[in-house]
Amino acid sequence: MTSQFLRRYSMYNMITLLLLLVPVSVVLLSLLKRRRKRKGNEPPLIKGWIPWIGCGLDFRRNALRFLQNLQKKHGSIFTVAMGGRCFTFITDARDYSSITKISHKLSFKKAVGDVSGRVFHLKNHSDLPRGREIFSEFLHGTGLADLDSTSARIMQETITKKISIDWTQTGLLQLCHEILFPSVFRTLFDQDGDCDDAAMSQAMRDFRHFDNMFVGMALGTASAKLEAAERLWNTLNKLSELGRGHDMIKRRDEVLRQKSYESRIGKEALSILWASLSNSVTTLFWALHFVLRDPSALRDIRNEIDTVRANKCMDDSSSGDFTMKELGQMRLLDCAIKETMRLTSSSMSARQILDDVEFYAPSEKKIIRLRKDDVLLMPYQLTHSDPEIYENPAEFRHDRFLTEAGASKDFFKKCVKVHGYLKPFGDGPSLCPGRHWAQLMIKRAFIAMLENFDIRLSDVSISTPTIDRFGFGILHPNVDENVLLRTNRTDSYCT
Ligand code: HEM
Numbered sequence: 001m002t003s004q005f006l007r008r009y010s011m012y013n014m015i016t017l018l019l020l021l022v023p024v025s026v027v028l029l030s031l032l033k034r035r036r037k038r039k040g041n042e043p044p045l046i047k048g049w050i051p052w053i054g055c056g057l058d059f060r061r062n063a064l065r066f067l068q069n070l071q072k073k074h075g076s077i078f079t080v081a082m083g084g085r086c087f088t089f090i091t092d093a094r095d096y097s098s099i100t101k102i103s104h105k106l107s108f109k110k111a112v113g114d115v116s117g118r119v120f121h122l123k124n125h126s127d128l129p130r131g132r133e134i135f136s137e138f139l140h141g142t143g144l145a146d147l148d149s150t151s152a153r154i155m156q157e158t159i160t161k162k163i164s165i166d167w168t169q170t171g172l173l174q175l176c177h178e179i180l181f182p183s184v185f186r187t188l189f190d191q192d193g194d195c196d197d198a199a200m201s202q203a204m205r206d207f208r209h210f211d212n213m214f215v216g217m218a219l220g221t222a223s224a225k226l227e228a229a230e231r232l233w234n235t236l237n238k239l240s241e242l243g244r245g246h247d248m249i250k251r252r253d254e255v256l257r258q259k260s261y262e263s264r265i266g267k268e269a270l271s272i273l274w275a276s277l278s279n280s281v282t283t284l285f286w287a288l289h290f291v292l293r294d295p296s297a298l299r300d301i302r303n304e305i306d307t308v309r310a311n312k313c314m315d316d317s318s319s320g321d322f323t324m325k326e327l328g329q330m331r332l333l334d335c336a337i338k339e340t341m342r343l344t345s346s347s348m349s350a351r352q353i354l355d356d357v358e359f360y361a362p363s364e365k366k367i368i369r370l371r372k373d374d375v376l377l378m379p380y381q382l383t384h385s386d387p388e389i390y391e392n393p394a395e396f397r398h399d400r401f402l403t404e405a406g407a408s409k410d411f412f413k414k415c416v417k418v419h420g421y422l423k424p425f426g427d428g429p430s431l432c433p434g435r436h437w438a439q440l441m442i443k444r445a446f447i448a449m450l451e452n453f454d455i456r457l458s459d460v461s462i463s464t465p466t467i468d469r470f471g472f473g474i475l476h477p478n479v480d481e482n483v484l485l486r487t488n489r490t491d492s493y494c495t
Pocket of ligand 1: 130132135272275276277279280283347348349350424425426427428429430431432433434435437438439473474
């Protein structure tokens with residue numbers, strides 16, 4: 001009886017299993033049959049073995065190592081199937097200028113549209129300009145000088161509030177947020193200081209939460225419905241209605257109102273706040289982390305700041321903030337910030353390929369064909385960590401980009417000069433419009449930290465960059481470093 005039951009039971013199981021397996025195998029086989037094949041001059045195609053997912057899991061595990069391995073095996077240009085799409089990676093700096101030449105067949109807006117739609121809740125509207133003309137008016141020349149002087153004044157006010165003669169313990173990343181967040185927020189959106197300290201702290205907490213969730217929201221692994229984001233939209237919306245923003249923001253809001261897109265104002269504002277702050281704060285954090293832990297870098301940069309300060313004091317004993325020209329004289333500081341970004345930036349420029357197109361790739365010495373609807377990605381970290389371009393690429397060298405005479409250094413690969421050896425701000429038509437302002441703010445905040453405070457980093461929690469934000473700008477630290485600080489001056493910079 002029992003054996004009869006078991007026989008019948010296992011027969012049912014077999015039938016159920018077969019019923020399940022047949023359709024699954026048919027789907028898998030048809031997916032495998034439909035999987036694309038490499039044609040003619042197209043780059044090598046790496047499909048991975050899991051249908052649809054392709055190489056997605058390997059990429060998420062450690063993107064840099066995965067791409068470096070593929071580069072060694074297949075050369076500098078290859079196509080990878082992930083998540084039902086194909087991505088062509090351009091990994092050699094010698095090819096960037098060839099890509100710029102075919103930019104009419106590529107679209108940045110289409111490539112990033114899905115991400116900004118999900119994260120910022122901003123649908124692509126074809127009648128809305130990207131705003132690059134407005135950015136270039138206010139982020140270059142006289143517009144930049146005006147923006148910089150406002151943010152420098154607000155930053156100085158923010159730092160003055162932090163000055164304390166007692167040792168205070170905090171996190172270095174937290175401190176960088178506390179200095180840059182109010183400076184950027186008030187400069188762009190709240191010039192009259194309508195937000196009091198409590199409102200500013202809440203906005204900063206909301207921003208940090210939004211920023212921490214950013215990658216998950218962008219990849220679709222976390223919900224993009226955040227109370228923090230809604231609070232920020234509402235605050236930014238109200239400030240826009242009151243007309244408290246910088247002229248650059250007012251001009252952008254005007255365009256939105258003319259096109260009857262008022263409901264986008266707070267969301268657009270959050271996207272500009274995020275673009276302005278997210279990478280600037282982490283760059284400042286890593287610059288302080290590297291320099292404060294490197295005695296020779298700290299000594300050289302301090303000397304440089306002190307020299308420019310001494311000359312300034314001879315000219316005008318009452319002056320505080322450095323001018324843009326004086327900041328330009330601090331070549332070592334500039335170099336240390338560039339070196340910081342070389343080590344910690346994981347930015348990738350993305351372009352949707354609008355039509356089949358060919359270009360000559362100097363790195364491979366041949367014509368490469370790109371396929372319509374694929375996405376082109378330029379992961380600059382592969383260039384930034386290329387040992388053929390940079391000696392000991394994992395090391396922080398504060399003077400790496402300068403010759404002994406203090407001039408800008410050239411970089412070579414296989415004896416050929418490399419032009420795009422450093423790209424933390426992207427490239428081509430999507431090159432970051434805020435790059436000059438960002439570097440001015442980071443330098444000002446860095447100098448203010450050294451000039452105003454005794455700072456001691458703790459050796460208990462030393463940060464390392466996390467790899468899970470690959471492709472989304474400057475990498476975040478795994479832990480916030482403990483820092484002790486107290487003021488080292490009470491009055492004027494000039495004694
Ligand atoms: C250290 C700080 C910063 C870094 C590392 C950085 C980096 C970048 C990168 C990599 C891109 C994308 C470029 C590409 O796809 O090729 C970008 C775009 C952008 N950045 Fe920055 N950025 C910084 C600061 C700023 C600041 C202060 C602003 C202020 C306005 C800003 C505004 C923008 C905007 C609006 C875009 C989008 C450009 C477009 O749509 O064409 N960024 N940034």
